[in-house]
Amino acid sequence: MNTINEMLGEKHCEQHSEPQDYEDKLLIIKPEKLKEQYRNPVVQYFYATSGFGCNPINGEKKVFGHFLADGMKEQLYRSDFVGVADKNQLPSWATRRLEILEKPKMKIRVFQLKNGSDNLFMNHDHTMSHGDIQAEKYMQVYGGEVLADSLEEVFTIGNTDQPPGYFGRSLSVSDVIQVCEGKEKGFYFVDSFGFKKTEDFDIEKTDHKKMMKILVLENDRQPYTAEIRREIHAMQSVVGGCIEPVYFEPKGDALCWCNDEFLLNGSAPNRKIGEVLVHGTCYISGDSVNEYGEYDSCSLTDEQIERYKEMFPQSVICLVKAEDMAENESECLTQNMD
Numbered sequence: 001m002n003t004i005n006e007m008l009g010e011k012h013c014e015q016h017s018e019p020q021d022y023e024d025k026l027l028i029i030k031p032e033k034l035k036e037q038y039r040n041p042v043v044q045y046f047y048a049t050s051g052f053g054c055n056p057i058n059g060e061k062k063v064f065g066h067f068l069a070d071g072m073k074e075q076l077y078r079s080d081f082v083g084v085a086d087k088n089q090l091p092s093w094a095t096r097r098l099e100i101l102e103k104p105k106m107k108i109r110v111f112q113l114k115n116g117s118d119n120l121f122m123n124h125d126h127t128m129s130h131g132d133i134q135a136e137k138y139m140q141v142y143g144g145e146v147l148a149d150s151l152e153e154v155f156t157i158g159n160t161d162q163p164p165g166y167f168g169r170s171l172s173v174s175d176v177i178q179v180c181e182g183k184e185k186g187f188y189f190v191d192s193f194g195f196k197k198t199e200d201f202d203i204e205k206t207d208h209k210k211m212m213k214i215l216v217l218e219n220d221r222q223p224y225t226a227e228i229r230r231e232i233h234a235m236q237s238v239v240g241g242c243i244e245p246v247y248f249e250p251k252g253d254a255l256c257w258c259n260d261e262f263l264l265n266g267s268a269p270n271r272k273i274g275e276v277l278v279h280g281t282c283y284i285s286g287d288s289v290n291e292y293g294e295y296d297s298c299s300l301t302d303e304q305i306e307r308y309k310e311m312f313p314q315s316v317i318c319l320v321k322a323e324d325m326a327e328n329e330s331e332c333l334t335q336n337m338d
Helices: 092-102 124-129 151-160 232-239 302-311 323-330
Strands: 025-029 045-050 062-067 073-077 081-084 106-113 138-146 176-179 186-190 195-198 211-217 224-229 243-246 254-259 269-273 276-279 282-289 295-298
Touching: 045 092, 106 151, 138 151, 138 211, 151 176, 211 302, 224 232, 232 243, 232 254, 232 282, 254 276, 269 282, 282 302
Parallel strands: none
Antiparallel strands: 025 045, 025 081, 045 062, 062 073, 106 138, 106 176, 138 224, 176 186, 186 195, 211 224, 211 282, 243 254, 254 282, 269 276, 282 295
């Protein structure tokens, strides 16, 4: 692993006899392509996602992607890179972020029968012979992006590592999981063994009106949208404790919510929201006047979600003996290219 101020070069890259495809790879930017005042190895890591320049046969073409340190999107040329970063030499912060980037992801919703329902915890055969799967008896308890690539992994997450904002029972028989995208898109009934796809589950009949669309900001992870119930316990589950607002939006139509004891509970620094460096997982919700004339949390609009994804693309970096330096760099990486 390199020291904090050692610039990265060929010895920090994978060694190959032939040029490599850069798509979905962590690359190292040549030091001379960075402005002198910003030359630091933190800035050199770039995650490539697409572009003709990813393919070595296309010559001097553009590579699209984002800086690993701050998540800001950029387009560079293939010649701007030394090569593909050697994973065995990455600093710990880069290893964490790369692991999350490379993990498969699924957008899901989870629906559970309300307490007292006749078919609660009953398997598919019993349910079908006792009134069918009745969407009107279900309530949505979560919607969002989870680090999984199968229903089996979703089931495990729902029992052992529930995502921020999940507000329901552990996943069990009689629950319904919606896979929102991909080849497995559809609704799946959790059976005693495995899952049964159901074709006629109607979300509009479920209890989902209290769901609120938010933007979740976790350490070392890009922002993602989630749907949580507009209830205090669901909101607290996102941040892992009592919530406290952080004001940052001049229009006053959005708020960031964090754990009110983040300085006491050992949480790592996350994002700078307004004038506050928030520690630990936080989220952004809309803020508007409700029917009673009081300000209350509400869903973000699609335009707000895109704007805040660009404002808070990644968490700050904390380096030993250089925490303040790293935090400042993470805010201005998009200005580093000549």
